[in-house]
Amino acid sequence: MNLLTDPWIPIQEKGLFEKITLQQLHCGEKTGEICLPRDDMELACLQLLCAITQVLFTPKNKRELGHYVKQPLAQDDYQTAIQGKLDWFDLDHPETPFMQFRGVKAKEATPMDKLMAGLSGGENKVFVNEMGLADNLCSGCVAIALFNSANNCPNVGGGNLGGFKAGLRGSTPITLLIQGRNLRETIWLNVLTEETLNRVMPWYDETKDMPPNYIKPVKAREKISVSEIGLARGLLWQPARYELFSSNKLDVCSCCGLKETVYDGFKKEQFGYTIEGVWPHPLSSRTFSIKKKKEEFPSFTTTAPTWTHMSRLLIDRQSDKEGQQAAPIIQQARTFIASAKLQIIIGGYRNNQATILERRHELFSLAQGWHEHGEVIQQIIHYGLEYKKALRKALYLFAVGIKDKVHGSGVNLCDPVEANYYQQTEGLLHTRFASVHFEQPDKDLTQLKQQLKTVVKKLFDLATEPYQQEPKMIKALAMARRSLHKSLKDLEPQGEPHDKN
Numbered sequence: 001m002n003l004l005t006d007p008w009i010p011i012q013e014k015g016l017f018e019k020i021t022l023q024q025l026h027c028g029e030k031t032g033e034i035c036l037p038r039d040d041m042e043l044a045c046l047q048l049l050c051a052i053t054q055v056l057f058t059p060k061n062k063r064e065l066g067h068y069v070k071q072p073l074a075q076d077d078y079q080t081a082i083q084g085k086l087d088w089f090d091l092d093h094p095e096t097p098f099m100q101f102r103g104v105k106a107k108e109a110t111p112m113d114k115l116m117a118g119l120s121g122g123e124n125k126v127f128v129n130e131m132g133l134a135d136n137l138c139s140g141c142v143a144i145a146l147f148n149s150a151n152n153c154p155n156v157g158g159g160n161l162g163g164f165k166a167g168l169r170g171s172t173p174i175t176l177l178i179q180g181r182n183l184r185e186t187i188w189l190n191v192l193t194e195e196t197l198n199r200v201m202p203w204y205d206e207t208k209d210m211p212p213n214y215i216k217p218v219k220a221r222e223k224i225s226v227s228e229i230g231l232a233r234g235l236l237w238q239p240a241r242y243e244l245f246s247s248n249k250l251d252v253c254s255c256c257g258l259k260e261t262v263y264d265g266f267k268k269e270q271f272g273y274t275i276e277g278v279w280p281h282p283l284s285s286r287t288f289s290i291k292k293k294k295e296e297f298p299s300f301t302t303t304a305p306t307w308t309h310m311s312r313l314l315i316d317r318q319s320d321k322e323g324q325q326a327a328p329i330i331q332q333a334r335t336f337i338a339s340a341k342l343q344i345i346i347g348g349y350r351n352n353q354a355t356i357l358e359r360r361h362e363l364f365s366l367a368q369g370w371h372e373h374g375e376v377i378q379q380i381i382h383y384g385l386e387y388k389k390a391l392r393k394a395l396y397l398f399a400v401g402i403k404d405k406v407h408g409s410g411v412n413l414c415d416p417v418e419a420n421y422y423q424q425t426e427g428l429l430h431t432r433f434a435s436v437h438f439e440q441p442d443k444d445l446t447q448l449k450q451q452l453k454t455v456v457k458k459l460f461d462l463a464t465e466p467y468q469q470e471p472k473m474i475k476a477l478a479m480a481r482r483s484l485h486k487s488l489k490d491l492e493p494q495g496e497p498h499d500k501n
């Protein structure tokens with residue numbers, strides 16, 4: 001199966017599911033949205049489509065990119081672009097199969113479910129995935145799974161596969177993608193121009209013709225500087241030595257459900273090397289500590305919702321101690337789609353070492369003006385977090401009291417109420433990002449604060465209601481309430497109207 005010529009892209013339009021070729025998609029012959037039973041596989045499919053498109057067509061500048069966004073490709077142009085690249089994308093190539101290596105030494109094949117993130121190992125597997133989702137995978141789904149494990153997962157599939165390297169972005173990076181009006185447009189909006197690349201990857205020009213590492217492998221124990229990794233090589237980097245295995249039987253694919261020749265396992269082999277530095281991935285923001293000289297890709301490490309991460313994903317900032325830089329694709333969008341609202345897809349896994357605890361795939365809208373007013377985005381997040389803090393503080397006081405003065409209730413409601421707060425305010429935050437008047441945000445921010453305040457008061461009352469009649473807790477409760485009122489008042493600058501109840 002060749003990703004450049006065969007139908008492997010799972011799409012749905014008007015209820016009809018089918019697999020189409022990349023040429024059909026790019027030439028506008030077929031339309032539809034990516035459709036697979038798992039949202040992480042859908043996201044990985046989109047990432048793979050963007051990576052292939054970036055490798056085949058890197059527009060010179062904004063004008064050329066704009067042309068690609070607007071106009072489907074001519075068939076001849078597509079055919080010209082894939083010449084010379086067909087060997088890179090052939091899943092069954094006799095010498096250089098897509099994202100695999102020939103001659104992997106393993107006594108037995110590993111079952112296919114280990115290639116699907118989070119499916120095996122770990123206690124949450126039933127929660128995260130349906131059972132039996134990956135006994136057999138068709139060629140399209142297995143290509144997506146290979147790409148996903150190489151780019152987005154902690155050392156592959158979890159369980160007992162320790163010792164295998166994670167991808168260039170570390171084990172569970174957050175991925176950002178810009179969403180367009182349809183799939184074809186979405187793909188192009190996530191392709192970087194040479195202009196952008198020369199800025200974010202100073203070694204772009206001299207390394208751009210480097211083939212992927214499964215075509216031209218690194219040596220065992222080699223030390224590789226990121227400046228030796230070209231664009232295509234980095235986008236298609238395979239960190240582990242894998243080789244797919246198929247007994248050539250016709251069966252139902254456990255992911256997409258179509259009946260095809262399936263792959264039923266893969267061989268794996270440990271392989272060590274060292275990457276020095278951090279490769280500037282187009283779809284990832286980066287944070288760095290200047291003091292510790294450490295640079296990394298943000299990931300979801302707690303249950304805090306995705307909006308709490310928006311600042312470090314979208315805004316560039318630098319102090320003398322630390323800094324953050326938005327994903328190159330966002331940096332490019334600031335000049336490319338500045339006059340419109342921005343829709344971004346944010347996705348990634350949350351893990352505990354090799355075990356996936358949670359996966360996210362969310363869509364955010366940002367109102368027009370987003371590119372110039374990072375401070376407003378920060379303010380929205382700030383208030384979202386400050387109102388939560390006020391609530392937690394009050395509930396904490398209710399639990400522990402004040403030493404030698406007020407006896408605490410001993411009932412700690414902080415965590416469950418925080419989870420509730422995040423749930424109840426999620427929609428408010430989304431709406432605010434999508435509708436805020438970035439030029440003149442005061443009215444919107446005041447309204448947001450009022451809304452958050454209402455939620456906080458309601459949640460506090462609800463949580464403490466069962467204890468209101470407990471004589472031993474009355475003092476602690478009164479003190480907690482006073483603390484809450486004070487914190488809420490402090491969040492409103494002098495002269496700002498606030499309700500009296």
Ligand SMILES: [Zn+2]
Pocket residue numbers: 137138139140141142253254255256257258
């Ligand atoms: Zn499939």
